[in-house]
Amino acid sequence: MTDQQFAQEMAALPEPEQLLDLYRQLLTIRYTEEQLARSHQMGLIHGACHTYVGEEAIATGVCAHLRPEDAVFSTHRGHGHALAKGVSPREVVAELFGRATGCSEGRGGSMHLFKPEVGMMGTSGIVGPCILQATGAGYSFKLLRSENVGVAFFGDGAVNNGAFHEGLNLASIWKLPVLFICENNLYATEVPFAYSAGNPHVGNRGPAYGIESVTVDGNDVLAVFEAAGAAVQRARSGEGPTLIECRTYRTRAHSEGMRDAGYRTQEEVDAWKARDPITNYRKWLLDNEEAGPETLTTIEAEVKDVVAEAAEFARNSPWPEPETVSEYIFNQG
Amino acid sequence: MTDQQFAQEMAALPEPEQLLDLYRQLLTIRYTEEQLARSHQMGLIHGACHTYVGEEAIATGVCAHLRPEDAVFSTHRGHGHALAKGVSPREVVAELFGRATGCSEGRGGSMHLFKPEVGMMGTSGIVGPCILQATGAGYSFKLLRSENVGVAFFGDGAVNNGAFHEGLNLASIWKLPVLFICENNLYATEVPFAYSAGNPHVGNRGPAYGIESVTVDGNDVLAVFEAAGAAVQRARSGEGPTLIECRTYRTRAHSEGMRDAGYRTQEEVDAWKARDPITNYRKWLLDNEEAGPETLTTIEAEVKDVVAEAAEFARNSPWPEPETVSEYIFNQG
Amino acid sequence: MRELTYVEATLEALDSAMARDRSIFVVGEGIGERGGNFNTTTGLYAKYGPERLCDTPISERGFVGMCAGAAMTGTRPVVDFMFIDFILDAFGELVNQIAKMQYMSSGRIRMPIVLRGAIGIGHAAATHHSGSYYPIFAHIPGFRVVVPAIPSDAKGLFTTALKSEDPVLFLEHKSLLFNRGEVPEGDYEIPFGEARIAREGADCTVVAIGSMVDRTLSECEKLAEEGISVEVIDPRTIAPLDMATIMESVHKTGRLLIVDETFQPCGVGAEIAAQVIDAGFDDLDAPIRRLNGAHVPTPYSPPLEHSITPQPNEIEQSVRDLLAE
Amino acid sequence: MRELTYVEATLEALDSAMARDRSIFVVGEGIGERGGNFNTTTGLYAKYGPERLCDTPISERGFVGMCAGAAMTGTRPVVDFMFIDFILDAFGELVNQIAKMQYMSSGRIRMPIVLRGAIGIGHAAATHHSGSYYPIFAHIPGFRVVVPAIPSDAKGLFTTALKSEDPVLFLEHKSLLFNRGEVPEGDYEIPFGEARIAREGADCTVVAIGSMVDRTLSECEKLAEEGISVEVIDPRTIAPLDMATIMESVHKTGRLLIVDETFQPCGVGAEIAAQVIDAGFDDLDAPIRRLNGAHVPTPYSPPLEHSITPQPNEIEQSVRDLLAE
Ligand SMILES: Cc1ncc(C[n+]2csc(CCOP(=O)(O)OP(=O)(O)O)c2C)c(N)n1
Ligand SMILES: Cc1ncc(C[n+]2csc(CCOP(=O)(O)OP(=O)(O)O)c2C)c(N)n1
């Protein structure tokens, strides 16, 4: 199937009322990340902190189609996925602050966010496993005859990893209900994908596994929404997995506090900043008269408050008790 | 590049005198394998024994282009590669008999054949590593500014493994002098490749890694010879790796003593037996008047003798001394 | 009581569990219609079909990681590795994901996965098909590690494994697979962390693991004729390890030998010895001795291979040495 | 003598070796122009270029297997993992290929590969970036396992590693990397298998590993004020393990404590204890004690993380307890 045919098969645009939900979601991620970046500078976050600034459209566009029973598996850059899947800013911020009220009760931190109650099955400090685990969720859902889907979010860096190859092939041969969402932000830390991959395209890798694949503008929330909608529909109706390459860019450093020079030019950063997914979507909403400026300003203020309150909540939350440190290793005993 | 363009770029046919060497090599593998199969039945071989019967054209056609300094890395089905790379039938048979005179001094057995002196860098009981190690040989050769090449032989089963993905990509991005020879015999033990791979073709996987790839008839020693010649030339002249899918079939059981029914039909086996690489090549030599029947009969008798003598040698060889069992773990100490 | 082989015993447990619990499925190479390289799934494909007996590509990392995801989302995978050596390609998934998942998620995600395979040295399988590696899994927090020595234990412990919410490594020594023994009918569970006293005795304690249990017991019969009374303990699970039973025995005998086919450095014997010397220092009348497989990759040739595992005469001699101390 | 940080010390060794030996090359993620996540290759890219400081895709299994093949064919790869945790995805290549290659080939193939990375708990790195895993590598035959505690040892041992024909795991604790210490100029080698007596003493022996060495030494100063004289031994290499030095010390002191951040079960402390109880039973005046990191995946939150490594007061108390026995 060509990309074009695939596009025609895609689900429709969001319903009007969903358009504002998308905007709210984009902002929730952006403001939370900016809050985390500030908190990191203040020493309130203890380990690494990889923000999702510039890539918000992807988690937002994909997760808009998901139910709590759908299972999301993510990476080191996973705050946005957790938020979009329904983990509250409170729980995310508190987790990064290392507090007992965090979504992993302080055991996880930035790279280990869990809330199975809403289908957030974890972020991972290791590149690769999320692809396999999403495939496994697909296996469960198929075996259990449910209509749920498994979703893996991963970076371009994971594409060169054996987990990508094995996971996509397994999902293909058993036609599992899985979405493989590659967030191609052109770099793995400072190593360009164009250097590290013999084939610098991801969206054309589907045929190597006999699965559908497509490339979309990852900074365009509506484009992501459309492609993901079609893929979710395919998955739920038993037609198997889809690989979606979302071309995007992270506009902050790889992780907070790290240098952000020497490997990419200021022009490149500026060009991508001009394609900011939130600014552009805001403009689209206004241009298409889907919302007036007051509505948007109100949403912005509301989200700001939610995030500020989340940081406050996190700061005031208790630390986990050292006595509990050996709990949860096993379910039994 | 299309397959056709690629074919045009290929090296020429073998020189006339080489044609008989190829025949001799094919027979050496076939007779040695048949000897090993008989010895296995007699209890002279102690572990597993995977024969190469039906696939001899591949090792023969590829290794005809290699020098002792070129490095071959192989699999569990590696007797043919060892023989074609210059390990003597004596050393192979003695190794399978577990004798001190074997090419690995009895430490290895069927799946661990080593003779670095002729560039036989090992067969492996684990599916996958040979792909990576051949890539590494390519890295060495590039760094050392030599013209040597690394060669990996592996089955269709390895294609679904992460090692394939990672190895081909690494060889591609650094343009390493490596040949990836996939011996697609349609099954991994009893599991059909058509079942286990979302994409049942191997020869079209090159573009996923930005490398050349081609499919040839693995039962046609001249076809393999041509494709390998072109690939070796490319590698030696710094143009990078090539993936060659050789379509073939093993006509004996996966391993000696194993059942060989229930997963493939007698018709399929018979059809492939009718395409026997040795019978067909013999016919080609006669039809094209490259050799008369007496010449071929003489070669056949000679090789038979060599193999019989090898078995005799192995039977009369001493066992390794248990006192030496801890030698060679480390180079020092 | 009727007798079954070790493999038949686990097959009975698996069949019964799969009949009872539709969320159990098995993955592996050749475990479908073929019934497994070691007959570990014979007949199940016909009963439960291809989704629940799922033949896989040679993608060990892939299907282990996949099964982790499945276990996290409501099903109960059993990974059948054929030879356990192949698990090493999935080691990252095991250590960083499977073992840690319950902890990282503060107990809200479960990891009911069983990883099974044939271990051990023998049959000239050579170094890529002779590994055991259980001391490594006991070192890592988060695994249950089961090494049954007899068919009835294999069945009871496998039943427990198939009901566990935790990741279980179920390791079956190749030289035991076709041994026969009495096996009760019907379902029964043997809890993890309870050693079996394979033989009672008063003069010396021998802890023997896996295939070493039978080898030790035969020597004990000989020693008994001379009036030497050896107590033989089979821990059955390496993690959790039933130190209480071992401690109690050493309290009685004052002497301890550990016989284990796997490598000595940082092995199970080391852990047992270290715990006994810490908590049972005053009980000891002699040094603690270990007999292990040689610290060497497994060689192929039979005389070499034979020389690297603890032999009956060495077991006997070690007991005599301890009694002479 | 001039002082260098631990990282500067290994960098000096690497630079010197690379200048001398053109067959040495380094692979890893961000070890090229960037100079390594922990500055382990700073400045070398400019000197030796992209072929010898080779940035890799995130293909740990791939580049480890590749480096195995390179080591087999005449070059000397150094794999820089940044965090050693990432090595687990290459475990199959390590155990089944790298560790066994010399043996399988009856010594005719060499495996001069150095695998380095940052280990250890600290800085809220959480459970995917806090592993050490060296007891596992000591368990497997075929590896040299090096865990330097001070900059001068780091330089000398790294120089030895870079000349070794055997596979070496060179493991650098994150909390030591930027510690300063006196480091001799020029090339020098420290042989594997020779422990360093970090402090002489007569009353009790403490074997401390990696980051635990300094932590133990500070406590010993306090105890010395009370007249308690502790001998502190830093094994420096876990494989080979210098048991002679430890044995000799225990012969003198009669008491032994092992302090190690890694997990207790089947760990290095277990191995040391088991060897001492076997060969040094009569030397012991007290049980052998071990202090280890808690047997739990590393939690993120600082108070939890802090609670799982052996703390100074626990070291002190353990020594006191042993002396009271
Ligand atoms: C297996 C593994 N190797 C290395 C790392 C170190 N690491 C963390 S993030 C990262 C880059 C990831 O790049 P990409 O997948 O493109 O994601 P991005 O950070 O660009 O979102 C690396 C190499 C890791 N976490 N896991
Ligand atoms: C990593 C790994 N998994 C499983 C096996 C068991 N095994 C040995 S041979 C084989 C089939 C290999 O098939 P293929 O690669 O197509 O080679 P063929 O035997 O057909 O030549 C399998 C699964 C193995 N050796 N290594």
Ligand SMILES: [Mg+2]
């Ligand atoms: Mg990226």
Ligand SMILES: [Mg+2]
């Ligand atoms: Mg095959």
